[in-house]
Amino acid sequence: MAQRSKAVICREVNKPPVVEEIEVDSPKAGEVMIKLDACGVCHSDLSATNGTIPLPPPLILGHEGAGKVVEVGEGVTDLAVGDSVVSCFVYSCGECRYCKTGRLVLCNDASKAYFTLPTGDLRTKDLSGNPLHIFSGVGVMAEYATVNRKNVVKIEPDIPADRAALVGCAVMTGVGAAINTAKVEPGSSAVIFGAGGVGLNVIQGCAIAGAQTIIAVDMVDKKLEFAQQFGATHVVNPNSDGDPVAKVREITGGAGADYGFECIGLGSVAAQAYSAVGKGGTIVVVGVAKMGDMTSVPTTLLPMEEKIITGSWFGSARPSVDYPRLLGLYKANRLKLDELVTQTYSIDDAPRAFEDLEKGVNARGVIVF
Ligand SMILES: [Zn+2]
Ligand SMILES: [Zn+2]
CATH class of the missing domain: 3.40.50.720 (NAD(P)-binding Rossmann-like Domain)
Incomplete structure (x- = not known):
């Protein structure tokens, strides 16, 4: 079912991001829709808004999100509605020579999901019906996101989302x-x-x-x-x-x-x-x-x-192995996540989160939905 969702969008490069209502379509084959609980605000998001990372606007920001699966597309058998997941901003096909030798971040197809789904499709549009690009194939600075199955990793449900999200970029990297x-x-x-x-x-x-x-x-x-x-x-x-x-x-x-x-x-x-x-x-x-x-x-x-x-790149991650390991270290009090989250923001407050990022006042600011 298509969902109305608030999202943080870069409409124009070198302008502050804006918060808008958008529409997110249901997942197609090999995709899942997630309802986000939290999303970290990363320097790379800022870099997309100022052109350092050249991604075409309009662009839904966010690549460090945690949430729950609310809908699964055809053929997705290893994730179910209600599963907790963390996003993964590098798409890896699982088939190319790099994926097959365990160097997932070097996947030959990763570039297919820089600002669209790896299929080139978009499940996101604004309320005028214009398609919206998604940062790194995910665009999870939004209440809902439809992403490729391979861009999320299932995690244990008992870890607070505003902590777990950070594993999706800063901590893994x-x-x-x-x-x-x-x-x-x-x-x-x-x-x-x-x-x-x-x-x-x-x-x-x-x-x-x-x-x-x-x-x-x-x-x-x-x-x-x-x-x-x-x-x-x-x-x-x-x-x-x-x-x-x-x-x-x-x-x-x-x-x-x-x-x-x-x-x-x-x-x-x-x-x-x-x-x-x-x-x-x-x-x-x-x-x-x-x-x-x-x-x-x-x-x-x-x-x-x-x-x-x-x-x-992305900490040479093998996300399905490394995310659970990192979260295990957190549970064992050997990895600091609590100390990393120095401020949380509502989605309406996202522009301020970007200002704070530029000022360097936070270890990590996190948007909590
Ligand atoms: Zn990042
Ligand atoms: Zn690959």
Whole structure:
């Protein structure tokens, strides 16, 4: 049954998002309709509203949602009405060579679901009947969403939705970058550039993995306070502490860190991460930079220092395995989710949530429906 739903929409790039009534159609084959309970407000949503991530408006925002299945489409046999689910913003077909080798985030068909369902269809329209695009194939900053079955993961029903939702982006991306992509070793050292929603989760991922020295670098003192709460052993604010690379060298006794994570999306910061990491270390670029942004590293040093530079997309997630694992760690009090949600908003208040995100006042703001 089609549903009337409020949704947070980017109507025009470089304008604040708006809250509108929309209509969401029933799921077709291989799809499910979910009624959202919560959706995190992520920097990538903001990036879609300012053109850093070029997605065509009108666009329903949101890619970090939790809710319950209210309708299943034909052929969906492993989800039922009432099941609790968390969205997954990378579509993976399950059939291509990347999916078959377990590298789901690299799926050849992922790009088919950047702003539509993977079939190219849309089940969302405004009240004038015009189709509305959906962020990352999900568009879950709305009361209802119809998505592909493969864009949701079933979770245990006893986890509060405003906590569970965060696993759908920030937590998976951050903790996954540390554990899945970098495979941080116990006793090692790591530096994290950018202590926003994702950076804080890289920090706690490093802590869970047993890193001994965890250095957070950020220009905002408030974020560095959060960083310490999430396991940072040292904090560096370049405004007051000077060159972060020199600082990291100092803290690590001159050696440089074993791992460097770039969580901002700036080539200049990726280059700093490269310099802050010691010989044989690993640099992981997690932040999504503006198109055309470049980085540079000293070519002469590449062979003799044997550093590894890699990217990490969605924490190299295998969502159906990793979401339950992360939520299990939360239940065991080993993964911080409660501390991450520093403010909740009603959907009507979503524009303020975006303002707060720009100001950097929250670890994570979450819209609760
Ligand atoms: Zn996100
Ligand atoms: Zn695939």
